[in-house]
Amino acid sequence: MKRGGNGASGARMAAPRVAASKGVAFSTSPVLAVRLPTWRSRVVLFALFAAFAALAGRALWLQAMSTGFLQQQGKSRYERVLELPATRGKIMDRNGQVLASSLPVKAVWAIPDDVLAEPPAKLRALATLLDMPEADLRKKLDSDRTFVYLKRQVEMDVIDQIDKLDIDGLDTRKEYKRFYPQGEVMTHLVGFTSVEDVGQESMELAQQKTLVGATGSRRVIKDRLGRIVEDVGLSKEPHDGRDLTLSVDSKLQYIAFTSIKDAVQKFNAKAGAAVVLDVHTGEVLALANWPTYNPNDRSKLTGEQLRNRVITDTFEPGSTLKPFTVALALDTRRVTPNTLFDTTTSGRFVVGDRTIRDTHPHGMIDVTTIIQKSSNIGMSKMALAMPPQEMWEMFTKSGFGQAPRFGFPGAVAGRVRPHKAWRPVEQANMAFGQGISVSLLQLARSYMIFARDGDIIPLSFQKVTEKPLGQQVISAKTAAEMRVMLETVVNPGGTASLAQVAGYRVGGKTGTAQKFVNGRYSQTKYIGNFVGIAPMSNPRFIIAVMVDEPSGALHTGGSVAAPTFAALAANALRAANVPPDSTVTEIITPEHPLEE
Amino acid sequence: MTAKLNIVLSAALVACALMVVNGQYRARHLFSDLEIIQQQARQLDIDWAQLQLDQSTLGKHARIEQIAHTDLNMVALTPARTQYLTESAK
Numbered sequence: 157m158k159r160g161g162n163g164a165s166g167a168r169m170a171a172p173r174v175a176a177s178k179g180v181a182f183s184t185s186p187v188l189a190v191r192l193p194t195w196r197s198r199v200v201l202f203a204l205f206a207a208f209a210a211l212a213g214r215a216l217w218l219q220a221m222s223t224g225f226l227q228q229q230g231k232s233r234y235e236r237v238l239e240l241p242a243t244r245g246k247i248m249d250r251n252g253q254v255l256a257s258s259l260p261v262k263a264v265w266a267i268p269d270d271v272l273a274e275p276p277a278k279l280r281a282l283a284t285l286l287d288m289p290e291a292d293l294r295k296k297l298d299s300d301r302t303f304v305y306l307k308r309q310v311e312m313d314v315i316d317q318i319d320k321l322d323i324d325g326l327d328t329r330k331e332y333k334r335f336y337p338q339g340e341v342m343t344h345l346v347g348f349t350s351v352e353d354v355g356q357e358s359m360e361l362a363q364q365k366t367l368v369g370a371t372g373s374r375r376v377i378k379d380r381l382g383r384i385v386e387d388v389g390l391s392k393e394p395h396d397g398r399d400l401t402l403s404v405d406s407k408l409q410y411i412a413f414t415s416i417k418d419a420v421q422k423f424n425a426k427a428g429a430a431v432v433l434d435v436h437t438g439e440v441l442a443l444a445n446w447p448t449y450n451p452n453d454r455s456k457l458t459g460e461q462l463r464n465r466v467i468t469d470t471f472e473p474g475s476t477l478k479p480f481t482v483a484l485a486l487d488t489r490r491v492t493p494n495t496l497f498d499t500t501t502s503g504r505f506v507v508g509d510r511t512i513r514d515t516h517p518h519g520m521i522d523v524t525t526i527i528q529k530s531s532n533i534g535m536s537k538m539a540l541a542m543p544p545q546e547m548w549e550m551f552t553k554s555g556f557g558q559a560p561r562f563g564f565p566g567a568v569a570g571r572v573r574p575h576k577a578w579r580p581v582e583q584a585n586m587a588f589g590q591g592i593s594v595s596l597l598q599l600a601r602s603y604m605i606f607a608r609d610g611d612i613i614p615l616s617f618q619k620v621t622e623k624p625l626g627q628q629v630i631s632a633k634t635a636a637e638m639r640v641m642l643e644t645v646v647n648p649g650g651t652a653s654l655a656q657v658a659g660y661r662v663g664g665k666t667g668t669a670q671k672f673v674n675g676r677y678s679q680t681k682y683i684g685n686f687v688g689i690a691p692m693s694n695p696r697f698i699i700a701v702m703v704d705e706p707s708g709a710l711h712t713g714g715s716v717a718a719p720t721f722a723a724l725a726a727n728a729l730r731a732a733n734v735p736p737d738s739t740v741t742e743i744i745t746p747e748h749p750l751e752e
Numbered sequence: 753m754t755a756k757l758n759i760v761l762s763a764a765l766v767a768c769a770l771m772v773v774n775g776q777y778r779a780r781h782l783f784s785d786l787e788i789i790q791q792q793a794r795q796l797d798i799d800w801a802q803l804q805l806d807q808s809t810l811g812k813h814a815r816i817e818q819i820a821h822t823d824l825n826m827v828a829l830t831p832a833r834t835q836y837l838t839e840s841a842k
Contacts, residue, residue, distance in 0.1 A: 258801070341814065385780035
């Protein structure tokens with residue numbers, strides 16, 4: 157290739173061979189003078205240039221075009237994004253006792269093929285720890301998927317034992333479990349959450365938005381040992397859910413719960429419910445249902461158990477509605493407590509095509525006695541003397557047929573038909589609580605107008621800090637007169653003599669409703685109810701009790717609900733340290749209490 | 753003159769660089785300690801929630817009543833057996 161070199165060596169070697177035939181120097185032979193074409197060097201030059209250009213292009217590509225992607229990839233090799241979990245808020249009663257609280261637990265999941273490759277002894281131990289039959293465990297593992305939840309919400313001490321088994325393909329994921337220490341006693345108020353920590357019932361559902369927290373996240377650099385050494389960029393702080401303080405008093409709740417449970421069992425009833433309201437603040441102090449369920453173990457839950465009969469069920473209350481028509485008549489000065497009504501000695505009174513009956517003929521009685529003895533005829537006569545519109549307004553102002561405003565899932569409005577459609581017999585019926593449907597909570601709240609000075613205040617399921625504003629329904633004077641009448645109901649001559657409470661003056665009204673079955677009033681299925689106020693000298697509680705389908709010998713409000721009220725009120729007043737306002741310490745009940 | 757200045761500046765540069773390394777190292781150590789302590793705080797929060805829960809479970813009225821009745825043979829009090837004291841009475 158090197159022409160110069162060839163030439164030089166040719167010259168050196170040429171000297172001894174000068175006597176060549178034609179005298180032409182070997183080295184200068186034009187045949188041997190190799191002349192390479194110039195394009196070859198250019199190709200090399202170009203190749204080198206192209207290689208450099210490719211490098212420059214690649215550098216440009218990496219540095220300028222895909223730099224973001226590459227930096228991302230780099231970061232992901234040493235940076236970690238941590239999820240910062242937020243805890244769901246606690247639910248507490250008015251005294252700060254915890255009713256619902258979330259604790260971290262773990263979900264156990266598996267890669268089926270890996271786990272099945274483990275020795276059977278380990279699987280057996282795992283099944284025992286997870287508290288499930290081994291067959292069930294194997295069934296769960298018999299899956300094509302690569303991710304199978306074996307069990308969720310496993311508590312930490314169990315997780316520690318599972319870790320010790322050291323099973324391949326088994327892993328855990330952090331989650332929260334909601335615990336309800338008060339269990340079945342409080343569950344109709346508190347409700348429960350799903351495994352995903354979402355409220356499903358009652359306050360857990362109603363207050364989902366405030367209870368739930370916002371999870372945060374942060375980007376960090378971890379060192380070789382997995383320790384966090386630096387925060388990178390902005391972190392998003394987690395916000396725990398807000399704690400919720402309910403109005404309920406767990407002591408009163410327990411008293412209400414045991415009273416209603418005893419009543420349902422004693423009177424062989426289908427169900428029962430009780431609610432206790434604070435007269436001054438409108439707070440719901442207790443709300444009990446039977447049957448109930450344990451929110452910590454909901455595997456055998458039925459609709460019957462879930463039903464919140466205080467709030468979501470309506471019924472025709474019966475005589476517990478009588479005081480409202482009487483209050484209206486008193487308030488509009490149509491009657492005084494001493495106005496006499498002839499309830500006829502025969503015990504029958506015909507309105508339109510229907511006969512209204514009293515269980516006992518009462519003869520000439522005054523308004524107070526109509527309430528005390530719960531005379532349907534007296535009520536009908538009083539009601540028919542008033543325009544339907546005024547009665548309708550009275551019911552509506554007392555909250556009947558009105559959508560409840562206390563934010564409880566499933567709360568019902570009840571039904572009061574528009575007054576224009578009322579026929580006289582219906583108007584008479586409504587005066588004693590038929591043809592109108594209410595919830596027990598509405599019924600309890602409506603008695604505010606008697607327990608307070610004629611006004612009604614909104615209810616609250618959360619602790620109230622400031623006194624609520626009331627809406628006047630009847631005058632304070634009428635309310636006071638009504639309280640006197642309601643107190644006569646529990647006297648030995650009234651329908652609720654069994655509602656008496658030792659040491660305290662109480663008052664209230666009984667109600668017995670026939671259930672509406674297949675379009676007609678049943679003669680065998682009743683709802684006995686009682687709404688009472690205690691203590692009478694300075695009302696503090698309104699207590700409403702409902703016993704659904706008592707199937708024993710007793711079924712009236714006075715015989716099933718009134719004694720339940722008495723038991724509940726006696727314990728509640730004592731528990732709340734209410735000073736006694738009566739010197740009566742021995743209860744005398746007539747041998748044959750008056751029935752409605 | 754310039755050579756001397758260069759040497760001094762280089763030395764200063766190296767010193768600064770070492771201090772940065774040291775500072776970063778210490779910062780990371782402190783940060784990791786902080787992290788551990790925050791972890792402890794979270795654990796204490798969980799323990800507190802657990803204890804509150806235990807208190808509520810053990811202080812259940814049903815349990816108290818049952819123990820009072822069966823273990824301690826206590827009976828509910830009635831107004832008939834109660835002497836009420838009022839502040840005005842002497």
